[in-house]
Each structure stands twice: as structure tokens, then as C-alpha cells.
Amino acid sequence: MRVYATLVYLFLYIPIGVIALFSFNAGRHASQLQGFSIKWYGKALNNPFVMDALETSLIVALVSATFASVFGAMAAVALHGIKGPVRTIFDGLIYVAVMIPGIVIGIATLIGLVTLFDQLNPMIAAIWPGGFEPPKLQMGMLSLIAAHTMFLMALCIIIVRARLSGMDRSLTEASADLYATPMATFRQVTLPLIFPAIVAGFLLSFTFSFDDFIIAFFVAGSETTLPIYVFSSIRRGVTPEINAIGTMVLGVSLVLLVTAQILLRRGEKKSR
């Protein structure tokens, strides 16, 4: 049993380890180890295409995760307090957002927004004052942020709601008994208790958005995110530079994930 478990762990971690190992390879060939070097990291970080893609990915991840965790937390708090049709509708929306495959979300956003923009652009051009180039709505960073935020909001609502339902009800009741206004109860009792869940939701959302390929592939227009860059490079062949980028991407996700885990654990202990 122990041997079996060890084998599965090796299966899970050897591929990641191999990528990391070969990213420090001094040789030009991707599959022959020839001494230690960090030159491929230097090369990746000096590649303007990589840096542009990285910048796009970071902006998209930061903005989507912020919107998703703030609006998601707001919705989760409201949903905790209500019953009836509104809650049923939201439960359905969250279920659909999580269930529908990413690829279908990507397609739907692509053709939905392109159709909408085709209608809006002539209207904008018509009302735009003469002499200036009218702005043209098109697929790009904003459409990607909007699509990521939609999906991640569902994720954040689920995470914060789980924390809220695990919360001891007597805490808010005690606060009300001590004549705190609902707002004061929220600020001094509820918010501190769900805050770790909100931050964890933010970190998970950031990781997801940063790593997402399939939605971005459809929705990013002419923008290139880091996963899109990596995907098109892989198609051209395996290079040590990709190993270096991959190792950095995995490293960043690992740090964020461990932080999210610790925050969720701590939140769990506090609310009991």
C-alpha cells in the first residue's frame, strides 16, 4: 500500500520535476542534460514576446480576480440572507457557470460579443462627432476579463458561501442581542470571519485566470496571454526556454495555492 502510494506520488510529481530539472540545463537540446545553468531563465525574461504575454496575463488575472472576489463575496452574503425565487435563480446560474465546459463558455462569449459589437459599432460611429476616429469595440483584454470574471465569480460565491454556512450562527445572534446594528454586526463579526475565504477565493481566481488557456484562446482577440504564447511555442517544438517559463508558472501557482490553503484552514479554525 505504502509502495503503491509512493508510486502514485512519483507519477504526479516526476513530470513537474523533469520540467524543472531541464529548465536548468546548460545544453541547447531539450532532452540531454549538459551541466547547470540559469541562462534559459535569462533568455525567457529578455524575450519581449514572453514579457508582453506575461504582462497581459498578470493584468487580466489581477483585475478578474479582484472583480470576482468582491462581487462574489457581496452576492454570497446576500444569498446567505435570503430565500425564495431570487436564491433559486442564483443557485441555477452558479450551477450553469460551473457545469458548462470552459470551451463552450469561450465559444459563447466569442460569438455573443462579436455579434453585439457588430450591432453597436455602426451606432457608435453614427453618433460620434465628425473629424475623430470613432472607437471600435473588439475582442481583447476587456472581453477576456469579463469572461474570466463571470466564471470566477461563481467560484468565489461557492467558496464564501461554504464559509458562511460553516459559521456559528450564535455569533451573529449574540452581536444582535448586544444591540449591534446589522451593519455593525457585519463589519465586526461576519466580515472578519469570511475575510480569509474572500482572500482564498481571490488567490484561486488569480491562479485560474493566470493558467487559463481555453477561454482566452477564443476570447482574447489579438492579445496574447502567457498560456497562449506557451501553447503556440509548444506547437513549434520543445525548447529549454519553455521549460524555464513552465517552471516559473508552476512556482507562482504553488506559492499562491499554499497561501490560499493556509488562509482557508485558519478561517475554519477561527469560526468554530
Next chain:
Amino acid sequence: MTQRTRNLLLLAPAGAWFLLMLIVPLSVVFIFSFGERGPAGGYVPALTLEQYANLPARWAAFRNTMILAPTGTLAALLIAYPLAYFLAVKVSAKWKMTLLVLVIVPFWTSILIRSYAWIFLLGGRGIPALLDWIGIEGVRLINTPFSVLVGIVYGYLPLMVFPIFVSLDRLDKRLLEASSDLGARPWRTFLQVTLPLSIPGIATGCMLVFILLMGEYLIPALLGGGKVFFVGNALVDLFLQSRNWAFGSAVAVTLVVVMLITVTIYMRFISRVGGTRDDVALM
């Protein structure tokens, strides 16, 4: 401001976002699936079932998905179950959480990079080169159904382990003691007590993995080399290469409908087995 108004205000941004970025786009896909392809690609409004009648043209993609998604799910289950059992029953409380987190963490890292690792390992200079060295020659692994299967198991194993672990961890250990006190051999206790009680976890894990596999694109694209393709690959082709939006929409709608049917059957199955449904939170 009443409680109710405040709640509705709090829900407004999320509601508007879901409407604009989920409901409207999905409705557009549904409407477009009854349309026609424009002369230069894109969409021309129409009300026809032509696109659905044309679905057999992409039969190979559906067939591959319907073969490899269940096979991959089953393979993941067979590998995941013993590990979940080990973590839930055999490991001391002190190490349990750490070891579980170590299983789950890879799932939340880039599937792109993790699949890429297997191009590296299964490619000509990876494992085949090693096999060559020990005397087994001419093995080709990459761009075969096998390599896609390896990628699937590798990518989704954590998702399978977690729900099974939860159901086994909740299992009352006294039942196992009772069974052995009554003279049952260990394997009999497993077959008659442990396994039936972990069915909800198995079902949840299989469903999660199966649903995600139905929409998979990256793993077949990277490890199948254009020979082993899924519905996801057909969708990318239809929307980004041939720009046939009407037909692509019909394929997408069909994919979602097949998924919904599967989920419904699963719900029936679960309620018949009578297990409680574990709510799955991956973190």
C-alpha cells in the same frame, strides 16, 4: 433601506454579469445553432435543423470523446481508489492533510504545462529512448490514444482522489471492526462494507472527471497530435479555422445536451444507490 433592498443591491453586480456574460452568450449559441453559415464564414439568420442533420460529419470527434472519456474516467478511478483508501484509512491523522494537499495541488496548476511535461516524457527522446537503451526498440508513445489516456489520468487524478477520500474518511471505523469481529476476512469487509459505503464518493469523482473530459481540448491537442481528437478539438476547428459558426453552435449545443443527459442519469443512479451526496469543495 430594508434588508431585502440591501440584499438585492448586493446581488446586482453578480446578477448583471451572469446575465450579460453567461445567459446572453449561451442563448446566442442556441439561436445560432438553427442558422446557416455565411458565404465568408460567420452566421446568417435562418430557422433550420440543417446543422443538426449535419452532425454525423463530426461523428469521429463524438466517438473518440465517448470512448476515451469513460475509459479515462475508469483508469483514473482504478488508480485513485487505492490511494484514497490509503490516505483515509492507513495514514496517521498527522500526515493525512499534508498528503492529501500534495495530491490536490497539481490539479490547480497549469494543465497546459503539465500536459507539456508528457510531450517531453513520451516523446522520442523521453521514455522510448530509455526503452531503446534497455533493448526494447521501436516503441512509439506520443500521438497515440495511449498518450492521450496518460495525459487524462495525470491531469484528472486529483479530482478523482478527493471525493473518494472524503467518503472513506467519513466512514465509521467501528463498522470495519464489527465486520472483522463477526469473522469476516479483510477482503470481505472491504467488498461488503467499505466499497458500498464509498459509492457516493466514487460516483461524484467519476462524474466530475467525466464532465470535464467531455469538454477537453488541450490534452488531445498536445498529446494526440491531431490523430486522437475530441469534440473540443472539433469546436476549435469550427470556430477558429473554418469559421462555421452555425454548425459549431450545433456541435456545442449537442455537447451540452449529452452532458446534461449524463448528469441526469447520474442523479437518478445516486438517489437509487441511496448514498448521501457529498458536496465537493476542492480546497
